[in-house]
Amino acid sequence: MGQLRTSPPPPQATELERWVLNTAEQLRDVRASLRDALTRHGLVQGEDLDEVPHMVLLVVTELASNALRHGRPPTIVTLLATDDSFLLDVADHDVSSVPELSDVRPMDSGGRGLFLAQSISLDVGWYSTATTKNIWASFSR
Known part of the structure; x- marks a missing residue:
């Protein structure tokens, strides 16, 4: 098992929207709202319009x-x-x-979220505050 790189998101990032989840059932609404937010906040129109939201939604789901499964509630999703x-x-x-990159065989269920985030986003890192553990991923705008 490996550890995810410790790194806060870029300091110039501005918060656009935030969602608070207490249950997995709320994730569906967050995904729909996040897709709308990406469009509202200036996702460049063009061929990436479908690809970037799909990648972001896949990563937020994971x-x-x-x-929700391994942490302490509530889970806070922030778009910056x-x-x-x-x-x-x-x-x-x-x-x-500490977030860990576990050794996952292809047929195992689960455990791929961090690997997936690393493979389809520009960058991934994690940091903690006094009250939260945060994992972030960045995507082209």
Whole structure:
């Protein structure tokens, strides 16, 4: 097992929207609202219009599901932006654990969220505050 790189998101990132989840059932509404938010907040029109939201929604599903399953509620999903990227920050309230990249065989169920985030986003990292553990991923804007 490896550890995810410790790194806060870029300091120039501005918060656009935030969602609070207490149950996995709320994730569906967050996904729909997040897709709308990406369009409202200036996702560049063109061929990436379908690809970027799909990648962001896939990553939010994985990271928020992990936070709901393994962290302490509530899970907080925040959409941030810089001039050229969107950042997705997913936080839970279990500050005692460290995100780990587990060895996963292809047929195992689950455990792929961090690998998936690393493979389809521009960058991924994690950090903690006094009350939360946050995992973030960035995407082209």
